[in-house]
Amino acid sequence: MELYYAEPGNIASEETEFDAFESQHILRARRKHRGDLIHFTDGIGRLYSGTIIREKPVVAVKHKLVRSSERHPAIAALAIGFIKPQRLDFLIEKATELGVNRFMLINSRFANYSSTNTDRWIKICRQAIKQSLRLFLPEIKVFDHFENFLLEHGTVDEKYIAEQSAPAGPAEVMAGISGMRNHSLLFAVGPEGGFASEEIDQARDNGFTPVNLGDFRLRTETAALVAAMIINLRS
Amino acid sequence: MELYYAEPGNIASEETEFDAFESQHILRARRKHRGDLIHFTDGIGRLYSGTIIREKPVVAVKHKLVRSSERHPAIAALAIGFIKPQRLDFLIEKATELGVNRFMLINSRFANYSSTNTDRWIKICRQAIKQSLRLFLPEIKVFDHFENFLLEHGTVDEKYIAEQSAPAGPAEVMAGISGMRNHSLLFAVGPEGGFASEEIDQARDNGFTPVNLGDFRLRTETAALVAAMIINLRS
Numbered sequence: 001m002e003l004y005y006a007e008p009g010n011i012a013s014e015e016t017e018f019d020a021f022e023s024q025h026i027l028r029a030r031r032k033h034r035g036d037l038i039h040f041t042d043g044i045g046r047l048y049s050g051t052i053i054r055e056k057p058v059v060a061v062k063h064k065l066v067r068s069s070e071r072h073p074a075i076a077a078l079a080i081g082f083i084k085p086q087r088l089d090f091l092i093e094k095a096t097e098l099g100v101n102r103f104m105l106i107n108s109r110f111a112n113y114s115s116t117n118t119d120r121w122i123k124i125c126r127q128a129i130k131q132s133l134r135l136f137l138p139e140i141k142v143f144d145h146f147e148n149f150l151l152e153h154g155t156v157d158e159k160y161i162a163e164q165s166a167p168a169g170p171a172e173v174m175a176g177i178s179g180m181r182n183h184s185l186l187f188a189v190g191p192e193g194g195f196a197s198e199e200i201d202q203a204r205d206n207g208f209t210p211v212n213l214g215d216f217r218l219r220t221e222t223a224a225l226v227a228a229m230i231i232n233l234r235s
Numbered sequence: 236m237e238l239y240y241a242e243p244g245n246i247a248s249e250e251t252e253f254d255a256f257e258s259q260h261i262l263r264a265r266r267k268h269r270g271d272l273i274h275f276t277d278g279i280g281r282l283y284s285g286t287i288i289r290e291k292p293v294v295a296v297k298h299k300l301v302r303s304s305e306r307h308p309a310i311a312a313l314a315i316g317f318i319k320p321q322r323l324d325f326l327i328e329k330a331t332e333l334g335v336n337r338f339m340l341i342n343s344r345f346a347n348y349s350s351t352n353t354d355r356w357i358k359i360c361r362q363a364i365k366q367s368l369r370l371f372l373p374e375i376k377v378f379d380h381f382e383n384f385l386l387e388h389g390t391v392d393e394k395y396i397a398e399q400s401a402p403a404g405p406a407e408v409m410a411g412i413s414g415m416r417n418h419s420l421l422f423a424v425g426p427e428g429g430f431a432s433e434e435i436d437q438a439r440d441n442g443f444t445p446v447n448l449g450d451f452r453l454r455t456e457t458a459a460l461v462a463a464m465i466i467n468l469r470s
Contacts, residue, residue: 090325097457098449132451170468214333214467216367222332229464232449233405 002030003047003130004040005137011042016050016063021123023059026052032059043129043137045069069135075156075184076231077102079149081191082111083220091221092121095228096128102139104153104186108146110193116142146199149188150206157183159208162190162223163200166210170230173211177234185234187227189213189220237265238282238365239275240372246277251285251298256358258294261287267294278364278372280304304370310391310419311466312337314384316426317346318455326456327356327375330463331363337374339388339421343381345428351377381434384423385441392418394443397425397458398435401445405465408446412469420469422462424448424455 004026010017018026018040026032034052038061041047046068050061078100082088092103103121107114118140125138143149153159158177177183188195188203195203200210213223239261245252253261253275261267269287273296276282281303285296313335317323327338338356342349353375360373378384388394393412403411412418423430423438430438435445448458 094457094460097451097453098461099451131454132449132457134451174468214367216332216334216369218332219366222329225329225460226333226464226467229461229468232461233409233464233468 001039001133003133004038005126005130006040006042006048008042008044011048011063014062015053016040016048016061018059020058023055026059027055039066041129041135043126043135045071045135047135071136072101073184074182075102075154075186076100077104077156077184077186078224078227079104079106079153079186079188080224081106081108081189081195081220082113082115083191084113085115087219087221088113089121089124091224092124093128094225096125096134096138097132098228098232099134100138100228100231101136102141104141104143104149106143106146106149106188108149108191108199109196111191112193113191118142146195146202150202153186155184156186159186159188159203159206160211160227161188161195161200161203161208162213162227163210164194164212164217166212168209168211169215170211170213170226174230174234177230181234185231187224187230189224189227192220236274236368238368239273240361240365241275241277241283243277243279246283246298249297250288251275251283251296253294253296255293258290261294262290274301276364276370278361278370280306280370282370306371307336308419309417310337310389310421311335312339312391312419312421313459313462314339314341314388314421314423315459316341316343316424316430316455317348317350318426319348320350322454322456323348324355324359326459327359328363329460331360331369331373332367333463333467334369335373335463335466336371337376339376339378339384341378341381341384341423343384343426343434344431346426347428348426353377381430381437385437388421390419391421394421394423394438394441395446395462396423396430396435396438396443397448397462398445399429399447399452401447403444403446404450405446405448405461409465409469412465416469420466422459422465424459424462427455
């Protein structure tokens with residue numbers, strides 16, 4: 001199945017209009033035409049089918065709701081210190097495919113990059129949920145300081161922070177969360193220079209458990225992928 | 236620690252010369268000079284330290300062997316149908332960081348890309364072992380047909396092939412290989428179109444177990460990363 005995305009605000013009672021980017025994709029890349037049946041999601045749990053009734057100026061369909069799902073109650077969050085844009089893009093794409101549903105991007109002390117380009121990451125998430133046939137778009141939030149992240153990270157059951165020298169590794173974390181599918185999880189991974197030791201201490205004071213995400217030295221996005229995989233593999 | 240790489244052929248009894256790429260990296264990116272101490276590996280298990288004695292035409296050091304490790308007897312192999320070059324590059328980098336030590340790139344039936352640019356991937360592997368402080372460079376082999384891959388994939392203890400409809404998932408695979416740290420593993424993941432059903436059948440006839448690498452539809456490199464993570468997390 002091919003899945004497309006329409007913003008909830010563009011889904012009226014019977015008709016949906018796609019934005020220019022999605023319209024282009026439907027017509028050019030997928031070679032769909034007036035009269036063709038397509039499937040799409042609103043990114044908040046609904047799957048629709050629709051027949052294309054107009055191609056211009058943007059694609060419009062007459063739609064039917066196929067099914068509606070409740071958002072899984074467990075938050076699966078990655079908090080990441082800023083890294084090179086291309087590496088961050090890739091991480092967001094992969095982690096979305098693997099089921100991460102909240103990204104918290106932190107301008108932490110040793111981060112050499114920063115950005116507030118949420119639109120770009122939302123576009124990447126849209127592509128990734130279409131690819132993996134997921135019906136929920138992840139949330140993305142940017143924090144300008146580590147302290148603000150700690151103040152506003154919300155209520156999660158289990159909170160981990162990556163620290164290379166921590167005694168617990170991925171196996172211990174997986175064993176610890178086994179059978180807790182409804183628990184919310186948050187993994188925080190520092191930028192290339194890692195978190196500062198004060199940041200780790202502050203996190204510990206806020207209930208985070210330090211964990212090392214691998215025996216070898218991993219890049220930020222690789223360590224974050226290990227965390228995403230732990231989220232993905234938990235049973 | 237910063238780790239550099241020198242080809243075994245360039246390591247004489249007391250002196251080592253780095254190639255132009257590595258010399259550039261040592262001098263320009265890391266701002267090292269004559270007299271500075273650096274560490275490097277030959278990618279076949281040896282860690283050296285050396286003092287820079289020349290900067291031109293390439294960096295040369297007078298070296299000492301720090302330690303020599305035996306290659307882990309267990310092959311950890313990923314066999315991958317060809318995908319877009321940028322996505323393959325990223326996968327090779329991440330999988331090397333995670334401990335994959337053999338890449339088998341297959342021009343399988345539904346692959347839309349192909350390449351024999353082994354030099355490029357070796358360069359990526361070099362960067363990844365330096366990053367993750369590993370002392371062994373993975374092996375890379377290209378197969379022009381799936382049949383040739385089956386004929387020449389060598390002796391491995393456990394062989395898996397990704398198939399979306401297979402009943403066994405990552406949790407079953409992890410349980411199955413638990414405690415078998417010395418068993419060689421091979422995961423085969425098809426290109427974007429997946430493996431052809433004849434290819435899956437041939438693999439099954441050759442002792443491969445079909446496995447689905449996720450409940451949702453994953454891109455090739457994401458599924459292969461799940462396999463790499465299973466290899467990384469096995470205990």
